[in-house]
Amino acid sequence: MNPVIYLDNNATTAVAPEVREAMLPYWGEKYGNPSSMHTFGGRLARDVAKARSQAAALFNARDTEVIFTSCGTESDNAAIRGVLEALPDRRHIVTTRVEHPAVLNLCKHLENRGYRVTYLPVDAKGRLDLEALKLALTPDTALVSIMYANNETGTVFPLAKIAELVKERGLILHTDAVQAAGKLSLDMEAIPADLVSISGHKLHAPKGVGALYVRRGTRFVPYLIGGHQENGRRGGTENMAGIVGLGLAAELARLHPEEAAQQAKLRDRLEQGILRAVPYTRVNGDPEHRLPNTTNISFEYIEGEAILLKLDEAGICASSGSACTSGSLEPSPVLRAMGVPFTAIHGSIRFSLSRYTTEAEIDRVLSVLPPVIAGLRELSPFWARREASPAKP
Amino acid sequence: MWEYSESVKEHFLHPHNAGEVQNANAVGEVGSLVCGDALRLSLRVDPQNEKILEAKFKTFGCGSAIASSSILTDMVLGKTLDEASRITNRDIADALGGLPQEKMHCSVMGMEALEAAIANYRGHGQPQAHEEEEGEIVCKCFGVTDKKIERAIRENHLTTLEQVTNYTKAGGACGSCHWRIEEILRKVLAQAQQAAGAPKPGGLTNLQRMKLVQETLDREVRPQLQKDGGDLELVDVEGKKVKVRLLGMCYGCQVATFTLRDLVEGKLREFVEPDITVEEIRA
Numbered sequence: 208m209n210p211v212i213y214l215d216n217n218a219t220t221a222v223a224p225e226v227r228e229a230m231l232p233y234w235g236e237k238y239g240n241p242s243s244m245h246t247f248g249g250r251l252a253r254d255v256a257k258a259r260s261q262a263a264a265l266f267n268a269r270d271t272e273v274i275f276t277s278c279g280t281e282s283d284n285a286a287i288r289g290v291l292e293a294l295p296d297r298r299h300i301v302t303t304r305v306e307h308p309a310v311l312n313l314c315k316h317l318e319n320r321g322y323r324v325t326y327l328p329v330d331a332k333g334r335l336d337l338e339a340l341k342l343a344l345t346p347d348t349a350l351v352s353i354m355y356a357n358n359e360t361g362t363v364f365p366l367a368k369i370a371e372l373v374k375e376r377g378l379i380l381h382t383d384a385v386q387a388a389g390k391l392s393l394d395m396e397a398i399p400a401d402l403v404s405i406s407g408h409k410l411h412a413p414k415g416v417g418a419l420y421v422r423r424g425t426r427f428v429p430y431l432i433g434g435h436q437e438n439g440r441r442g443g444t445e446n447m448a449g450i451v452g453l454g455l456a457a458e459l460a461r462l463h464p465e466e467a468a469q470q471a472k473l474r475d476r477l478e479q480g481i482l483r484a485v486p487y488t489r490v491n492g493d494p495e496h497r498l499p500n501t502t503n504i505s506f507e508y509i510e511g512e513a514i515l516l517k518l519d520e521a522g523i524c525a526s527s528g529s530a531c532t533s534g535s536l537e538p539s540p541v542l543r544a545m546g547v548p549f550t551a552i553h554g555s556i557r558f559s560l561s562r563y564t565t566e567a568e569i570d571r572v573l574s575v576l577p578p579v580i581a582g583l584r585e586l587s588p589f590w591a592r593r594e595a596s597p598a599k600p
Numbered sequence: 601m602w603e604y605s606e607s608v609k610e611h612f613l614h615p616h617n618a619g620e621v622q623n624a625n626a627v628g629e630v631g632s633l634v635c636g637d638a639l640r641l642s643l644r645v646d647p648q649n650e651k652i653l654e655a656k657f658k659t660f661g662c663g664s665a666i667a668s669s670s671i672l673t674d675m676v677l678g679k680t681l682d683e684a685s686r687i688t689n690r691d692i693a694d695a696l697g698g699l700p701q702e703k704m705h706c707s708v709m710g711m712e713a714l715e716a717a718i719a720n721y722r723g724h725g726q727p728q729a730h731e732e733e734e735g736e737i738v739c740k741c742f743g744v745t746d747k748k749i750e751r752a753i754r755e756n757h758l759t760t761l762e763q764v765t766n767y768t769k770a771g772g773a774c775g776s777c778h779w780r781i782e783e784i785l786r787k788v789l790a791q792a793q794q795a796a797g798a799p800k801p802g803g804l805t806n807l808q809r810m811k812l813v814q815e816t817l818d819r820e821v822r823p824q825l826q827k828d829g830g831d832l833e834l835v836d837v838e839g840k841k842v843k844v845r846l847l848g849m850c851y852g853c854q855v856a857t858f859t860l861r862d863l864v865e866g867k868l869r870e871f872v873e874p875d876i877t878v879e880e881i882r883a
Binding site: 508509510511512513516517520529530531537538549550553585586587588589591 | 609612613615618620629633634636637638639640658659660661662663665666703772773
């Protein structure tokens with residue numbers, strides 16, 4: 208068994224062995240610059256082109272519609288700022304209350320710069336109200352930015368429907384698909400979104416590389432101005448190893464759609480096992496529309512950081528929406544937007560699986576977790592009084 | 601990830617004196633489910649000599665909250681109530697080999713539970729959930745009063761909003777009370793200064809002056825400059841002459857002279873000493 212059971216794949220993933228292998232030469236003999244005139248460097252342009260085709264295939268798109276970036280956050284910034292700059296007369300942005308900080312904090316920043324931002328609410332399961340979206344769209348709207356799948360709960364938004372609504376009004380849609388890439392279809396023939404952000408390290412490529420899909424014809428001003436790289440749409444010498452790694456990782460994801468069902472099966476085994484073995488728990492999010500690898504579970508009467516530390520001691524990696532893990536004392540804004548009670552947010556734990564998660568690992572978690580929860584509850588002054596309190600399973 | 605000391609980890613993984621004292625005659629409980637941490641401390645006190653014979657805790661909270669509770673029970677055992685009442689949140693944090701700044705409120709919770717238990721023994725309070733000292737609620741998210749904030753500022757020599765949040769949690773969630781906390785900070789700091797600085801013959805020592813200058817710059821001046829994309833750093837303090845270097849947008853700014861005289865010197869004269877002068881050091 209692995210020394211560590213890694214169930215925090217929405218934070219980052221292991222680099223696939225095939226991907227690591229493919230990247231190694233670019234830290235060694237293939238150190239050339241693909242923009243060079245000489246063969247030694249210039250031939251690397253072919254490797255970039257291949258990686259671009261591999262990434263484009265994940266989007267079922269043309270090669271020219273893919274821009275390599277340095278991370279998901281850069282892709283989000285490039286998309287949002289790039290569109291706003293192309294449409295300087297429009298001052299309104301529509302987004303949601305549950306976006307990743309890369310979008311949410313950028314929107315807050317833009318608010319301070321004179322933009323008007325509508326933050327769409329979600330319901331108790333984290334679902335978006337499409338009527339509210341329709342009402343939010345105005346002639347002044349420059350851009351709609353709505354994520355595909357939520358990083359904390361795994362709740363999936365109906366992106367194709369959202370895209371249709373936005374396109375009916377002739378507006379531009381950006382989607383942060385960082386969590387969805389490799390787990391949900393990103394067929395841009397079927398989803399009429401205009402810009403899509405993905406990140407390498409959530410997809411078994413390394414950290415430090417991302418990509419942005421930009422539908423042909425979308426008005427867009429480059430964010431990083433510099434050399435002619437990426438067709439003049441993103442300056443900066445190519446991160447060769449990262450780009451080649453992201454290309455191959457995208458291909459592996461595209462060629463193995465069956466992995467989603469495998470992960471969902473293991474995730475369900477974990478979730479049902481926990482719900483059976485541990486009373487006073489609740490699943491956060493929308494079980495009907497959810498990433499196959501994610502479950503977010505609240506354990507009442509105890510606090511998430513304490514659970515994580517105990518799991519860490521047993522070599523199990525997960526994450527929590529608890530205030531005490533955030534550094535800001537602020538409990539998860541996503542769970543709060545869903546109206547999850549504070550008491551349940553404090554004890555929320557996210558488990559996120561990957562293609563490398565095994566049944567043996569899940570079973571190990573199922574044997575370790577219940578006594579951890581029981582032990583912390585024994586320590587909690589609220590556990591003994593639970594019958595008197597309103598929270599019931 | 602938090603940098604917890606070995607002692608914090610040890611007390612979290614193997615807590616001492618967990619549970620509830622049977623026939624306890626002093627019980628203190630602070631915090632709530634909503635706040636995200638709570639501590640119930642139960643003690644058995646010898647009525648003859650007021651020695652603490654037994655101490656146990658139940659805690660809802662993070663690793664450092666549990667560790668703070670555990671070490672608190674160790675610290676009070678065998679002490680008289682008078683001795684125990686002198687334990688401060690600093691003592692608890694120090695006994696654990698320190699706590700991350702953001703987790704100092706866990707040690708404050710320990711101290712408060714102990715005070716509540718002692719008050720309960722002496723008949724000043726009932727062992728009830730979420731006991732709060734009197735005062736006006738400032739932070740509605742975590743139910744923190746102005747009295748509690750003032751006390752934390754005084755006892756721990758806090759100077760910034762961020763520190764107040766770390767020690768009391770106040771202002772840690774929605775942020776709508778930040779202005780109130782800033783107001784309290786200014787009030788308490790001004791009081792402290794009057795008490796300490798003013799009538800003492802010879803005025804501030806060099807060390808006191810340097811510390812006060814740095815604190816005033818960090819609290820009153822730099823946030824203002826940073827709003828405009830600038831900043832400054834303290835280079836030196838020579839007697840009453842304060843040397844600073846302007847950074848960012850402030851460096852080479854045409855109105856830098858006014859910034860120095862009106863803002864920097866003005867604030868230092870207001871908060872440190874009335875005859876301070878400021879000089880700019882160019883890089």
